[in-house]
Amino acid sequence: MNIQWYPGHMTKAKRMMQEDIKLIDVVIELVDSRVPLSSKNPDIDNIAKNKSRIILLNKYDLANMEQTNQWKAWFEEQGFHVALVNSKSGAGVKAVNDVIMLACKEKIERNRRKGIINRPVRAMIVGIPNVGKSTFINSFAGKAAAKTGNRPGVTKGKQWIRLNKNVELLDTPGILWPKFEDQSVGLKLALIGSIKEEILNITELAMELIDFLKKNYPGSLKSRYELEEEGTNLETLNNIAKARGCLLKGNELDIDKAAHLLMDDFKGGKLGKITLEFPKR
Ligand code: G4P
Numbered sequence: 001m002n003i004q005w006y007p008g009h010m011t012k013a014k015r016m017m018q019e020d021i022k023l024i025d026v027v028i029e030l031v032d033s034r035v036p037l038s039s040k041n042p043d044i045d046n047i048a049k050n051k052s053r054i055i056l057l058n059k060y061d062l063a064n065m066e067q068t069n070q071w072k073a074w075f076e077e078q079g080f081h082v083a084l085v086n087s088k089s090g091a092g093v094k095a096v097n098d099v100i101m102l103a104c105k106e107k108i109e110r111n112r113r114k115g116i117i118n119r120p121v122r123a124m125i126v127g128i129p130n131v132g133k134s135t136f137i138n139s140f141a142g143k144a145a146a147k148t149g150n151r152p153g154v155t156k157g158k159q160w161i162r163l164n165k166n167v168e169l170l171d172t173p174g175i176l177w178p179k180f181e182d183q184s185v186g187l188k189l190a191l192i193g194s195i196k197e198e199i200l201n202i203t204e205l206a207m208e209l210i211d212f213l214k215k216n217y218p219g220s221l222k223s224r225y226e227l228e229e230e231g232t233n234l235e236t237l238n239n240i241a242k243a244r245g246c247l248l249k250g251n252e253l254d255i256d257k258a259a260h261l262l263m264d265d266f267k268g269g270k271l272g273k274i275t276l277e278f279p280k281r
Helices: 007-021 043-047 065-077 096-103 105-113 133-141 143-150 183-191 202-216 220-225 233-243 255-267
Strands: 026-032 052-058 081-084 121-127 160-162 167-170
Touching: 007 043, 007 121, 026 096, 052 065, 052 096, 065 081, 081 096, 096 105, 096 121, 121 133, 133 167, 183 202, 183 255, 202 220, 202 233, 202 255, 220 233, 233 255
Parallel strands: 026 052, 026 121, 052 081, 121 167
Antiparallel strands: 160 167
């Protein structure tokens, strides 16, 4: 499957980020716990060099816990501060404040030596589309975010959300562009819903998912759809269509509907907690 991205967006996003990053002490990067590497744009490492770095393994509620812990250790080995968060429920979100303090310890200490006390550190959230940046900001900033929005005359220039006496957050998240010269990265991003479905072949995508699940999470499809047998990948999709009554006029199987159903079940975590890639050491 050939998935395209548009370089125009990339150039603009990169320019904006290079400007914003000058104002920032710590870059908080959200990745999707199901695809921690494929949902990370490596260009940010260059743009944010010399800054403190935090990786938030977001949506950990949808990923395999054992794999997520392995990814945490992997990122820590690369020098990142790491935390697991579920921005939707709020689990792990409060603890990010302590992680920010730890990541900025040296900066705070340097300021203190210069006699600068209680200057808040400035943080920015970055991540590819749909990774959960807005959800995280709303959860993390809570009432503070709402307050900023309600004040008149705050739309000019950069917006900051004062979270507490220690942290200020840049209101607009930095949108990173997905990087998928490697088609398998594009495929994984499509599976988690970071690429618009209109440009994808859903049946092909569903077959790829079936293939991955059979190899890495055997039994997950059988138990979700109560299948007697799976057969080939296409037969599995047909069997899912049968099991869920996806039919066209004349009782022909509606494969497209079954593919959408499977994709939605996966995205919603209904096939279980599934990680799509594993750390290489
Ligand atoms: P973005 O700003 O990075 O583009 O992402 P955004 O916050 O809009 O979140 C994208 C989707 O991911 C939203 O779902 C959001 O609810 C969901 N999400 C964010 N964080 C988590 C998490 O930790 N766990 C889970 N399970 N989901 C998360 P949506 O379907 O677009 O909206 P909604 O139906 O949930 O409101």
